[in-house]
Amino acid sequence: MAAILSRVRHDTYPKTDNAITEPRLIRWLLILVAISFLGLFLFMPLVAVFVEAFKQGTKLYFATFEDKYAVDAILLTLKIAAISVPLNLVFGLAAAWVITKFSYRGKSLLVTVLDLPFAVSPVIAGLIFVLIFSTTHGWLAEPLKEYNIRIIFALPGIALATVFITLPFIARELVPVMQAQGKDEEFAALTLGAGGWRTFFTVTLPNVKWGLFYGVILCNARAMGEFGAVAVVSGNIKGRTSTLPLYIETLYNEYNGVAAFTLASILSLLALLTLVLKNFVDWRVAKSRNNQDLNLSLFTFPPFTRPLAALPHEHPCPQHP
Amino acid sequence: MISNTSREDTGDRPIPPTSVPKRRRERINRRVIPGFGLTMGFTLTYLTLLVLIPLSAVFIRTSGMGWDDFWKAISSPQVVSAYKVTFGVSFYAALTNAFFGFIVAWVLTRYQFPGRKLVDALVDLPFALPTAVAGIALTALYAPNGWLGQFLYPLGLETAYSTTGIFIALTFIGLPFVVRTLQPVIEVFDREVEEAGASLGASRLRVFFTIIVPALIPAMLTGFALAFARAIGEYGSVIFISGNQPMKTEIVPLVIVKFLENYNYPQATAVACVMLIASFVLLLIVNILQRWTESIGQARS
Missing domain, CATH: 1.10.3720.10 (MetI-like)
Structure with missing residues (x-):
């Protein structure tokens, strides 16, 4: 309520009130500084990828896709994403449900553990699985050798490392959305006699669909682009355990710049698509929510810059018009 | 602000909030929405297998070093x-x-x-x-x-x-x-x-x-x-x-x-x-x- 009032009053302020803004010259100077900084550090690298990829014409650009190893790398990357995204999707839904729908002790500890993969260096994320599953130095070396199971330097290891790195993404996007939604609608469904699963699929899931969608595209982008963790566990065997980012490194180190940047341009397109979808979801959510008293922006890109542990357990109910 | 809190309480439980201690209300709340055991069990197993045990490997391995x-x-x-x-x-x-x-x-x-x-x-x-x-x-x-x-x-x-x-x-x-x-x-x-x-x-x-x-x-x-x-x-x-x-x-x-x-x-x-x-x-x-x-x-x- 208070927030609505204050927002209304805000909007009645003229946008360029001289007393509470900077002189025009300073404004333009600051805009210039901001844009040059972003241009130098963000925009130019992005442009460089595409220019370097097409440096020797479209023919050579498309010739890269005839490379058998490049196709293998793309297929492996798709496979890894197809394994890790669904796993973390199921986990994300379960974790968000248990974090937002119940009260119990130790919840903030649970959230902290959920955040750990964000805090760990990708290289260490790979190392931990080597320490367990390596057939020479791992904890499980003996049984793995006995049954001839390969995890490190093979697909399962890459999948494990990727699942670890992308584990928090979907849960982190779902928690604030479910929290803002509250529990009233679930209570209503249950009172009317719906079972748990039916309540989940017909009430909860439709309510959080945009958060879920956003979590999935984020998780997918990271799964396909992960480099450090995968580099440690994969062994980078061409055509077998070389994912797309690893194969880009190989090509780059072989001084095959055009091919490296060609494959990099695919991943850049994926990144751009992720940004476009992110802004689309933001826009959809803003549209469906503009009457409600939810001051917090539900979608900020890095899930963990949002202070989740510090969020109040119960949100004020959205004000329905 | 006041309307928010009262709304929350009545929406929360049919039980009058004042007559039941907070801890017990939470326990009842836990039972009304189903799936606590399933989701909590799955979440904890997943986190333990994929995050806690692997990360602890670093510390356990190091502690064996002297x-x-x-x-x-x-x-x-x-x-x-x-x-x-x-x-x-x-x-x-x-x-x-x-x-x-x-x-x-x-x-x-x-x-x-x-x-x-x-x-x-x-x-x-x-x-x-x-x-x-x-x-x-x-x-x-x-x-x-x-x-x-x-x-x-x-x-x-x-x-x-x-x-x-x-x-x-x-x-x-x-x-x-x-x-x-x-x-x-x-x-x-x-x-x-x-x-x-x-x-x-x-x-x-x-x-x-x-x-x-x-x-x-x-x-x-x-x-x-x-x-x-x-x-x-x-x-x-x-x-x-x-x-x-x-x-x-x-x-x-x-x-x-x-x-x-x-x-x-x-x-x-x-x-x-x-x-x-x-x-x-x-x-x-x-x-x-x-x-x-x-x-x-x-x-x-």
Whole structure:
């Protein structure tokens, strides 16, 4: 309520009130500084990828896709994403449900553990699985050798490392959305006699669909682009355990710049698509929510810059018009 | 505000809130929404198998080393020089991000100019762009014969294959953390306070430094800490542009990878242990800073 009032009053302020803004010259100077900084550090690298990829014409650009190893790398990357995204999707839904729908002790500890993969260096994320599953130095070396199971330097290891790195993404996007939604609608469904699963699929899931969608595209982008963790566990065997980012490194180190940047341009397109979808979801959510008293922006890109542990357990109910 | 709380309570339970102690109400609440056992069990199993047990491997392996070996492993000259590079350059990169990130966040939330939405969307690029792609793209720009390098090298600025190169990569990946932490705080900042300052005769500069900056410091520190935490673990974008000269431009994650490639698992694990502890301390600091930011936000509204 208070927030609505204050927002209304805000909007009645003229946008360029001289007393509470900077002189025009300073404004333009600051805009210039901001844009040059972003241009130098963000925009130019992005442009460089595409220019370097097409440096020797479209023919050579498309010739890269005839490379058998490049196709293998793309297929492996798709496979890894197809394994890790669904796993973390199921986990994300379960974790968000248990974090937002119940009260119990130790919840903030649970959230902290959920955040750990964000805090760990990708290289260490790979190392931990080597320490367990390596057939020479791992904890499980003996049984793995006995049954001839390969995890490190093979697909399962890459999948494990990727699942670890992308584990928090979907849960982190779902928690604030479910929290803002509250529990009233679930209570209503249950009172009317719906079972748990039916309540989940017909009430909860439709309510959080945009958060879920956003979590999935984020998780997918990271799964396909992960480099450090995968580099440690994969062994980078061409055509077998070389994912797309690893194969880009190989090509780059072989001084095959055009091919490296060609494959990099695919991943850049994926990144751009992720940004476009992110802004689309933001826009959809803003549209469906503009009457409600939810001051917090539900979608900020890095899930963990949002202070989740510090969020109040119960949100004020959205004000329905 | 009052209507909110009462609404919450009646919506919560048919039981009158005053007659049942809080703890018991929670237990009843737990039973009404189904699936507690299933989701809690699944979540805990998943986290234990994929996060807790693997991470504990580092500590358990290290604890088997003995103190002397551990100390020798984490204080060899190569490792110490890598700490210096990683922590030093990460600090300067995070500082640069705190400064320019503030300007970017300020400009994006307070000013209107053509293309603002597009620029705003672009800020997220380092999160979405795979680190290996960022690494080769930055090298293409800043290498001696690169787009910008060809102009910078004659001026004596060795932008690639030096600590400057590492600085550029770490600045790239850390920028969104500062901008995205500051933006919402600037957005909800109460402009009436600024107006009050101005109406009492303070100049814009004075209002800025005595009213706005103090209010934004917690968020700025949070952004700084997040960018720093990300920078110390970064691998993919750095290794292409750093040149990886031993004792000069090696970062800690690269040193760990090199130990692994030489099958020197104990030393890799010991150094990883140090970095994990550093990361956990930073995570703790970030949490404290975020609570501080929140409390300022709540005091204001």
